[in-house]
Amino acid sequence: MxxxxxxxxxxxxxxxxxxxxxxxxxAVIDTDVIARELTEPGQPALREIAATFGADLIGPNGRLNRDALRALVFSNSDARARLEGILHPRIKDRMLKQLAETDAxxxxxxxxxxxxxxxxxxxxxxxxxxxxxxxxxxxxxxxxxxxxxxxxxxxxxxxxxxxxxxxxxxxxxxxxxxxxxxxxxxxxxxxxxxxxxxxxxxxxx
Structure with missing residues (x-):
């Protein structure tokens, strides 16, 4: 393909x-969409983000405070690297799985x-x-x-x-x-x- x-x-x-x-x-596979899916409540990536950066990034509704996380990682290169280490391998795996399944x-x-x-x-x-x-x-x-x-x-x-x-x-x-x-x-x-x-x-x- x-x-x-x-x-x-x-x-x-x-x-x-x-x-x-x-x-x-x-067939469009959007890594930003995948990233959002991976950080929904209950997802392992979200739990790892909370463990790495602090539970205060998770709101009362169990959802990620994306604005707070963005402010953190774009002001701290080490934090950005840690976040990428959590998300990028998972995003790539899901992206390639979706790619393998398409017949467009x-x-x-x-x-x-x-x-x-x-x-x-x-x-x-x-x-x-x-x-x-x-x-x-x-x-x-x-x-x-x-x-x-x-x-x-x-x-x-x-x-x-x-x-x-x-x-x-x-x-x-x-x-x-x-x-x-x-x-x-x-x-x-x-x-x-x-x-x-x-x-x-x-x-x-």
Missing amino acids: LVIGLTGGIGSGKSTVADALAASGA PYAVLVIPLLFETNQHTLVDRVLVVDLPESEQRQRVRLRSGLTDGEIDRIVSSQISRAERLARADDILDNSRDRPALLAQVEGIHRTYLALADGLNDREDC
Whole structure:
């Protein structure tokens, strides 16, 4: 199966692209969704997070205080490494299990830290959603209400825009409006279908 790695900086529009590709028939596996599932009440990962970082991160309803955890790990690189050690192996295992079970024409793995975690080795092509960093920061600010300092810390945990673009196989420009982005998604979907068909033809030979 053709496997695409979808990535981009925070606020770049990855979810919009992923939703559009899923609506077109691709199998979309989103690691952020998996991470949320793994940290639901009763999950082993949540218990390990509480044991590692303190039970005060768990609210009275048994749910993870995600804002408090984000503030902690993006202000402390050691804490971020410990959290990644808890979550990343579990996320990868579930992602690969879901990938093995899909029968769609091609699969899209949505991995924000694709290059930073060396998971680009799991995919055939890398699709980057891109926009200027100033617009990226503005969208994050409006969407999430994060402070400039919080946005700075998150952006600094990711590779630079220039490096991400240099390592991309395909790029979607999200600096314009939504219809313009969706038109690009439609085009890249057709490209991936053709590549997937070619891959299947080679396997049949």
